[in-house]
Amino acid sequence: MTEPPGVASGGVEQLTVAVDDDHLAGISDVVAALQDRGMVVDQVLESAGVIIGSAPDVDRQELAAVEGVVSVEGETPFQLPPPDAPVQ
Numbered sequence: 001m002t003e004p005p006g007v008a009s010g011g012v013e014q015l016t017v018a019v020d021d022d023h024l025a026g027i028s029d030v031v032a033a034l035q036d037r038g039m040v041v042d043q044v045l046e047s048a049g050v051i052i053g054s055a056p057d058v059d060r061q062e063l064a065a066v067e068g069v070v071s072v073e074g075e076t077p078f079q080l081p082p083p084d085a086p087v088q
Helices: 026-034 060-064
Strands: 010-020 040-045 051-057 069-074
Touching: 010 026, 010 060, 026 040, 026 051, 060 069
Parallel strands: none
Antiparallel strands: 010 051, 010 069, 040 051
């Protein structure tokens, strides 16, 4: 079975969460709330207001409902053609 784009095997989706400017000072509270909803946080870019991580069987709407979250985006996968492929 092939997983949907941005979903690794096992149903874990790579996510990028944007935090609104009003919640940058309390970004740790946003991180904790996302973790409570099942997100595994890999990196927090505090000054940019971005949280990067993953979640199994994620409900993006549930994560987006966390106070201070502006958006939740899945990873957009891409694959380069092999070096000997014709130019398209």
